[in-house]
Amino acid sequence: MSEVKFSKEHEWIKLEGDIATIGITKHATEMLGDIVFTELPEKGSKVEKDGTAGVVESTKAASDVYTPVSGEVVDLNQSIVDDPSKINQDPENSAWFFKLKIKDKSEMDTLMNKDEYDKFAKESSA
Amino acid sequence: MDTKKTSLYQLHQDSKAKFVEFAGYQMPIQYSEGIVEEHRFTRNHSGIFDVSHMGQLFIYGQEDLVDDLEKVFPLDLKNLKLNHSKYSFLMSDNAGIYDDLIITKIKDGFLIILNAACKENDFKILKALLNDKYKMILDEERSLIAIQGPKSVQILKSVIQGVENLNFMSGNWFTLDDHNIYVTRSGYTGEDGFEVSLTNEFADGFTRRLIDKGAKLIGLGARDTLRLEAGLCLYGHELSKDKTPVEANLxxxxxxxxxxxxxxxxxxxxxxxxxxxxxxxxxxxxxxxxxxxxxxxxxxxxxxxxxxxxxxxxxxxxxxxxxxxxxxxxxxxxxxxxxxxxxxxxxxxxxxxxxxxxxxxxxxxxx
Missing domain, CATH: 2.40.30.110 (Aminomethyltransferase beta-barrel domains)
Incomplete structure (x- = not known):
């Protein structure tokens, strides 16, 4: 059974066993506009909760991508580097960013569930 | 100071524009389709740009004015034909660029299109340089609408007949529903296109007619990607008081x-x-x-x-x-x-x- 949670930096995280898949939310892509460049963390690197773990750029500006939990990067989605427009098309599914072997499952508890995030996104864009 | 709105503000809102403040104006950065799609639509079809924030400076005078403006602009204005335009600069004594502009010879004088952020300062500088000798109007009563892209000539001529006969960097007066409209074949995208100067009260209705004919509104975001691909300079970025036209490779x-x-x-x-x-x-x-x-x-x-x-x-x-x-x-x-x-x-x-x-x-x- 997998669990999907959301961060205040507009990332989503899906946990299956001790492997977390992380991407940015649809709401984030709507705020960014057309994404034209993606940079991902290095495979094998260790990332810390709320630390930067990549970059997305729209035609307008660059934005950091943060990791909502700590862990080791075990997989990258090269297809969004080759064609960043995929992130706008399917942000919360096929356009995931990276997978982490997570360090501490309890970090998931600090994140929002879908309803909480939807409310947060609505308020933060108002 | 309150931010100003152009005559197309309502139309931008109706078209779901995202706004940014630019040079003291509320301007659309993009519409619902986004910058990349707006950019492509302009290259392949026809995009409409609200550039009413730009300055439209009318200066009236005869031969004296030509002589005096030649002391300001590095142009052969004596041989500039009626309704022809030139790209130029307003410079300091050190040849630093105060603004880049398009100057067009019109009957009884010149029309100069200025950057929004520079226009008030340009007006002061020019007024002083010309010793207050000529009638100068920085016209806030007129809007400026650009239509750019390969289908623009078909679309615009279906609304204003005769624009298809204009050459690049030339213009003329046209009449539409008793409104005087000045159209030049020019732009800032690298595409064929026109810039249309018309009264504020006519701007909204006119633009909606272009949209009915198949053109789409394009925001400042795509305007920037289009001009950059075309290698065109943007004041405040490539051009400034610290740069000369020679340094700017112009x-x-x-x-x-x-x-x-x-x-x-x-x-x-x-x-x-x-x-x-x-x-x-x-x-x-x-x-x-x-x-x-x-x-x-x-x-x-x-x-x-x-x-x-x-x-x-x-x-x-x-x-x-x-x-x-x-x-x-x-x-x-x-x-x-x-x-x-x-x-x-x-x-x-x-x-x-x-x-x-x-x-x-x-x-x-x-x-």
Whole structure:
């Protein structure tokens, strides 16, 4: 059974066993506009909760991508580097960013569930 | 100070624009389809741009005015034909650029299109330079609408007959529903297109007619990616008071005749730079891969010495890759020179390239 949670930096995280898949939310892509460049963390690197773990750029500006939990990067989605427009098309599914072997499952508890995030996104864009 | 709104504000809202403040105006940065789609639509079809924030300065006078303006602009205005336009600059004594502009000879004087952020200052400078001798109107009663892209001529002529006979960088008065409209064949996208000056109360209805004919509103975001692909300068980025037209690689816009004779503001410096060369010059820059080098990105040579700075950089949707312009030391300005761009602490390879990134499609030989 997998669990999907959301961060205040507009990332989503899906946990299956001790492997977390992380991407940015649809709401984030709507705020960014057309994404034209993606940079991902290095495979094998260790990332810390709320630390930067990549970059997305729209035609307008660059934005950091943060990791909502700590862990080791075990997989990258090269297809969004080759064609960043995929992130706008399917942000919360096929356009995931990276997978982490997570360090501490309890970090998931600090994140929002879908309803909480939807409310947060609505308020933060108002 | 309250931000100003153009006459198309309601239309922008109806079209779900995202707004930004630009030069004191609420302007649309993009609409619902987004910058990349708006950019492509302009290149393939026809985009409408609200550029009413730009200054429309009318100066009235006869031969005296031509003489006096030749002391200001590096142009052969005596031989500028009625309804023909030239790109030029308002400069300081040091040939620093206060603004870049388009000047058109109209009956009884000139029409000068100025950048929004510069127009008030330009007006003051010009008024002083001309000793208050001529009637000058920075017209806030008129809007300016650009229509750009390959289908624009068909669309605009179905609303205003005769515009199809205009050549690039020329214009004329037209009448539509008793409104006087001044149309020039010009623009800022590298595409064939027109700029239409008309009264504020007519702007909304007129623009809705263009939309009914198949053109779409395009925001400032795509305007920037389009002009950058076309290698065109943006004031405040490529151009400023610290840059001369020679440094900006725009010497083509300076009349050769006028350089020989001099006697315009900044002419000494311009002549000197044309003879001796400049230390830094504007170039096109093509980053390798997909990395985007934005304004203020530092430029290095292959020996890791800093040689310049990016002034504009983005992703070019029609080029399908990153594009940039910047200033580099003259010795590194040659086409195909390898350089490095420092983005987020890492140096990325790039190449000096010729401009534009995207071939211009101006219409020059209609009549």
């Amino acid at each position: 010497k083509w816009a300076i009349s050769k005749e006028r350089i020989l004779k001099g006697n315009f503001i900044g002419s000494d410096i311009i002549a000197k730079q044309l003879t001796n060369g400049v230390s830094k010059i504007r170039v096109g820059i093509k980053p390798e891969g997909r990395i985007i080098a934005r304004e203020k990105t530092k430029i290095y040579n292959v020996s890791d010495l800093e040689i310049g700075e990016i002034t504009s950089g983005t992703f070019g949707p029609s080029v399908n890759g990153p594009v940039a312009m910047g200033y580099v030391e003259n010795e590194f300005s040659k086409k195909n020179t390898k350089i490095f761009l420092e983005v987020r602490g890492k140096k990325h390879p790039a190449t000096i390239c010729s401009l534009p990134f995207y071939k211009k499609n101006y219409v020059k030989g209609v009549n």
